[in-house]
Amino acid sequence: MSSEDLILGQAQELRRGTVVLACLALLEEPQYGYALLETLNGAGVAVDGNTLYPLLRRLEKQGLLTSEWNTDDPRPRKFYRVSTEGARVRAGLVREWQDIVASIARVTKEN
Amino acid sequence: MGATALTERYVQEVVRRIPADQRGEVAAELRAVIADTVEARGPDDPEAAERAVLAEMGDPVRLAADYSDRQPVLIGPDLYPAYVRLLAALLCTLLPVATVALAGLDVLDGEDIGSVIGTAVGTAVTVAAQLIAWVTVVFALVERSRGGGRIRRAAEWTPDDLPEPPRPDRGATASYLWAGWNALLIGLIVWQHTARPYRAAGADGGIDRLEVLHPGLWSGWIWPMLAGLAGVVVLELVRVAARGWTLRTVGWYAAAEALFTLPFIWVAHRQMLFNPDFLTDFNGGWTTPDAFYTLLAAGAFAVSATAVANRFRAARARQAGR
DSSP states (O other): OOHHHHHHHHHHHHHHTHHHHHHHHHTTSOEEHHHHHHHHHHTTOOOOHHHHHHHHHHHHHTTSEEEEEEOSSSSOEEEEEEOHHHHHHHHHHHHHHHHHHHHHHHHHHHO | OOOOHHHHHHHHHHHTTSOHHHHHHHHHHHHHHHHHHHHHHOSSOHHHHHHHHHHHHOOHHHHHHHHSOOOOOSSOTTTHHHHHHHHHHHHHHHHHHHHHHHHHHHHHTTOOHHHHHHHHHHHHHHHHHHHHHHHHHHHHHHHHHHOSTTOOOGGGOOGGGSOOOOOOOTTHHHHHHHHHHHHHHHHHHHHHHHTOOEEEEOTTSSEEEEOSBOGGGGGTTHHHHHHHHHHHHHHHHHHHHTTSOOHHHHHHHHHHHHHHHHHHHHHHHTTOSBOHHHHHHHHTTOOOOHHHHHHHHHHHHHHHHHHHHHHHHHHHHHHHHO
């Protein structure tokens, strides 16, 4: 395995948890699945549909997102947005994120 | 735009593996996101775009696992409907028949109402517990044997791997009937041994209660025969759960049939099938001709051989149809 492959694999591990945070941040405004995927990828958060769509459903089950079917369009779509609980969790995660960035910055500077 | 046939097959493959109460909603959402992605991806060639999008979504088994909470279950959502139907059918047929039969026997014996009710309740509880336990064990084993190891990586999966829409399982009724008949035989064999239902005029003018089958069988040949019958019942249930025969299950089926039929033929040939006391009383002055036993042995062999051959053909046809 080349070091590039290793970096790719490890980077995926690093990013895994960040998708949740990105979703909680972006879904302040209601969005449907595919549009959110595009927004995330456009913002540089790489994620596949087959990861994102089940994830949205899990977050909804945990009460962090609420959803609503919009049937005005010819194609009914499920719109997600952050719940009050989701907003609280997001604030906590943002603090965690800043702590991690600061810690890693300290650790890596020492080397 | 409605979902195309290919998308619909994909969606069904995903949702049939997730809990029933979530299927409608997940299916609707999947249809929407797939259609959205196809539309954005390939306005010129929607068909190719659809295939590409489905390939990217990957193996339905894997996606379904992501949608479910992966709670370990004894019987997955895939098999659950067949499991419930079979249990309901058995509890609605075998259970009342067995209960009424044994309670009726007590009535014939002139037992008082209290012991008749006791027998009825006891039978119902025992038979129900046995039915539920065995059916659950068989379905759980089938569920385990199908394992999670079949999930392929997203890159290896293409829409060509989608199975054909499931055909109605036409052999299921025959399987239920054959399993029911063999279970009934087990029940009758055990019953005639424990209840001694035949009443013969005793030497002292009283009534002797006799078993119909030779009592000596219980220290020998009856055990492989009962095991064979039980094996046939289990394998027919496996056939229902798997929606068809495979060469492997037919192999086991043939073994179970042989386990019953070969001892049966031997016992019939030696004329050790029936209780001699029962025959004497039943026949009166008449003697059972040897041809009767030959016929019995030949009949058992013919039924078994036909059953195995039919199942073997079904397995071959199913394999060729893949």
